[in-house]
Amino acid sequence: MKVAPISLGNARTVVDTARKVLQTEAKAIWDLAEILPPDFVPAVQMILSRRGRVIVSGIGKSGHIARKIAATLASTGTPAYFIHPSEASHGDLGMITSDDLCLLISNSGESAELRDLIYYCQRYSIPLIGISKRDGSTLMRAADLRLTLPDAPEACPIGVAPTTSTTMALALGDALAACLMSARQFEKTDFGVFHPGGRLGAEMATVAQLMHTGDKVPLVEAETSMRETVLTITEKGFGIAGVVRGGALIGVITDGDLRRRIDDLFDHTAGDIASPAPITVAPGDLAAKALAILEHHAVSALIVVDGPHGPVGVLHMHDLLRGGIA
Template sequence: MINTDTILASAKRTILSESESIAALVQYLDNDFVKTTEAIYNSKGRVVVTGIGKSAIIASKIVATLNSTGTPSLFLHASEAIHGDLGMVQPGDVVICISKSGNSPEIKVLAPLLKRYSNILIGMTANKDSFLAKQSDYVLHAHVETESCPNNLAPTNSTTAQLVLGDALAVCLMELREFKSEDFALYHPGGALGKKLLLRVGDMLDDINKPQVSPDCSIKKAIVEISEKRLGVTAVIDNEKIIGIITDGDIRRMLNDRDNIAGVTAADIMTKNPKTIKTTAMATEALNTMENFAITQLVVADDGVYKGILHLHDILKEGII
């Protein structure tokens, strides 16, 4: 029978073991890490990251992180490299080769070949006395005392250490490049994250079916406009300029306050100086404005010229929140 306490104890040991290995990496950071960062920052080529086995999977993730944070990179599988893919490495590229032992047969064949164009070779290894370390221009010391595997065999702590060193390298490069959230958005245009960073009010606006009435129009016409456009509001426009809005709440309050609505015009019940936002504003800014003023619609206007109504549902539909 499975023992719950045993499972949880094993999971906790693994997490603690890996976290301790990561924390210990700090003491192995040296000038080679600095030189590696500088070499990549000053390179006119790409970063080629290679490895074999579990290290290859880590290499692929490091490439993804570098690419998404402004450092052009590509993944090269060590075993495929010696069977034709070595042509991916071009003059000016910086190569990072990942191997825990630094002595695997594929690495021994590959490491000298990676420098054929005088490429800078970075070795990421737990063994500074390994073949890879000795072939490398700089060494990123991914040292771990043991694996969290009970047999001290399956790559666990070691691959986590490699991953963390890759993240540290990517963050250092981001800071050197002064990589901002706007830059991040350009590399992540899809999904909720991209929309949150890139989507503007004008991108969501229906500028054809925009509710609007003139100041002197009848209340009946205003009600019809609100109902047809189904946004719960209509703008009151004079010479293309926004002068007020009428919401369905304004209509209800008017009916409660007045026994006779004959002769009442839009200008009589409109709310003057409504909250507005420009088409160039970020969608997140529009959302913040709605939350701050507890409203569900915003008038969109550029320099007072009416462009349409942005509804909270438009933002929700884009999946930003």
């Protein structure tokens, strides 16, 4: 099928339509925020009180929203998963336990595919939270808690395709997840546990996950000759050596220090050459913080120090590159 280029007049129509959709949906979200369902706080409390998982379900476009809400909950500290209502009617109801809670989404509240899930919740006393625009619907009458959406018009040109309704349901799911995160005191480091892959996982990586430990750490005693220190720096390959006394880090020696003292280098010990007050990081620091330190001080490696335990590792810029941090 050939499609004619959009004319200037038609382009204005496209822009006007897009703006109308966004404005309609934005107003609906604003109205939802202004008249947040009375059962919203009890819903958060109910989810927090359950030992099991949040089972999220819906059919059609509501099913897609349900999948996203389940994924958001699961990745932010609230165990959750999506069950397709048709599959539930053919055996997947067995996945739901008495410790769980069901969150069912239906704009009309009359989706026939949800009826077996509703009946199952009632039969086995499984708490049910409903999200729908119709408070008197089958779903909402059966629900223990009702998250009723404002009766806002759909934003599509014919007023039928699920647009505003799905946007509101999705936003309400995000609000639930955010409130649960706050109540559970869910932190960035917790988020990193559930996102080990991709850019998110890289940003949440800690120094401990990337550093070199054990015999790989270039450490020398303060009394070590510089000849032996140079061999250690060369052998370990990080361009740096930590200088210790009594197990504590008292300084570092870099390739730059060697070049600056080359004339009388071998007449001294490591303690004589070491730069005092070394720049370090802790194992629990985010790798992104280590990157910022490396860049700020224009160095390529850092000794990792664990408080009273002294130096426990070494981190090089190349480790950050491999980890996708830099």
